[in-house]
Amino acid sequence: MKRAALWPEEHLPPHRLPPPWPGRPVRLDGTVTYVRDTPATGPDAEPALYVHGLGGSSQNWTDLAGLLADRLDGQAIDLPGFGRSEPGLRYTIPAFADRVVRWIEHSGRGPVHLFGNSLGGAVSVYVAGRRPDLVRTLTLISPALPFLNFGRSLQGRMLPLLAIPRGERLAAWRLAQLAPEVMAQQAMEACVADLSRISEQRRQEALEEIRVRYEAPHYAAAYVRTFRGLVASFLRSYLPGPESLWRIAAGIGAPTLVVGGMKDRLVDVRVAPQTARVIPDSRLMMLADVGHVAQLEVPRTVARAVLHLLAESTPGPSPQRPVTLPGDDAPGSGDDGRWRPGVAS
Numbered sequence: 001m002k003r004a005a006l007w008p009e010e011h012l013p014p015h016r017l018p019p020p021w022p023g024r025p026v027r028l029d030g031t032v033t034y035v036r037d038t039p040a041t042g043p044d045a046e047p048a049l050y051v052h053g054l055g056g057s058s059q060n061w062t063d064l065a066g067l068l069a070d071r072l073d074g075q076a077i078d079l080p081g082f083g084r085s086e087p088g089l090r091y092t093i094p095a096f097a098d099r100v101v102r103w104i105e106h107s108g109r110g111p112v113h114l115f116g117n118s119l120g121g122a123v124s125v126y127v128a129g130r131r132p133d134l135v136r137t138l139t140l141i142s143p144a145l146p147f148l149n150f151g152r153s154l155q156g157r158m159l160p161l162l163a164i165p166r167g168e169r170l171a172a173w174r175l176a177q178l179a180p181e182v183m184a185q186q187a188m189e190a191c192v193a194d195l196s197r198i199s200e201q202r203r204q205e206a207l208e209e210i211r212v213r214y215e216a217p218h219y220a221a222a223y224v225r226t227f228r229g230l231v232a233s234f235l236r237s238y239l240p241g242p243e244s245l246w247r248i249a250a251g252i253g254a255p256t257l258v259v260g261g262m263k264d265r266l267v268d269v270r271v272a273p274q275t276a277r278v279i280p281d282s283r284l285m286m287l288a289d290v291g292h293v294a295q296l297e298v299p300r301t302v303a304r305a306v307l308h309l310l311a312e313s314t315p316g317p318s319p320q321r322p323v324t325l326p327g328d329d330a331p332g333s334g335d336d337g338r339w340r341p342g343v344a345s
Helices: 058-067 093-107 119-130 154-162 167-177 180-191 200-215 219-236 245-250 271-278 299-313
Strands: 023-028 031-038 046-051 072-077 112-117 135-141 256-261 282-288 338-340
Touching: 023 093, 031 058, 031 093, 046 058, 046 093, 046 119, 058 072, 058 112, 058 200, 058 299, 072 093, 093 119, 093 219, 112 119, 119 135, 119 219, 119 245, 135 299, 180 200, 245 271, 256 271, 256 299, 271 282, 282 299
Parallel strands: 046 072, 046 112, 112 135, 135 256, 256 282
Antiparallel strands: 023 031, 031 072, 282 338
């Protein structure tokens, strides 16, 4: 593991807020997978795939995918049961990973630069470990890899729901009690450390995503069953056997960037450093005053770290020397985030 560094700010496009990238439904293996395309703006852009977290959607990658479009020809998918994709039969890490693998194979774009946030990080680890031929580089943002102290996560409050038969019905009832505006605000507060970084445009888009969930009768069941599958994967990872996510992570050969937020309220903040220690060719960036979705909260800082990863991983001369920020509290890059290269304890 080594410290991540940041590519120069001037290599990024100017600040702007694009709308969500255009999406389309694609029938794959009998069900619809919804995919958003971020068209490349550079002539030599390489394929990238973005995978969202629990309760999220492909829309979570709007800003980061746009910032990287000069280097990466991006696609972001809605996992089964989330966003605008149809529900799946199983909601486990291997099942989601199989959908990601099938999408890469179906699109014919592999190997890809693979990105995962939270649940999508765990799924991406599984893909990179099991199908290294499909992954060029790996970027993990607050990956939901195993931890057992659920007191360090707001999601710990959901654990009793997993013990209730048909707990998804209770979740659906609770969903119906909350106005979309309230749910959108609660989701933002859980995921974002500094809400002032989220524009009104992004808040309205998040609200629209919540309304889409209200219209999907399968959403509550997908959420609860996915959370159950995630917890089960955590428990298996501390038992003998090949399905441990930590063992899979240790076998990843792709160059990897791990990003963590020091104010993450959903994944134990010690997970990102542990992930970087386990993956052999890894770089770690811990962001002070940032929460669970750094790609939404400080996208320019994350983009600069990704560009450095790409420069390190691409043969040939670099156009300009990257910037490595000294000290534990060096300022960020226009996102008002603070960058901490050290490992959290």
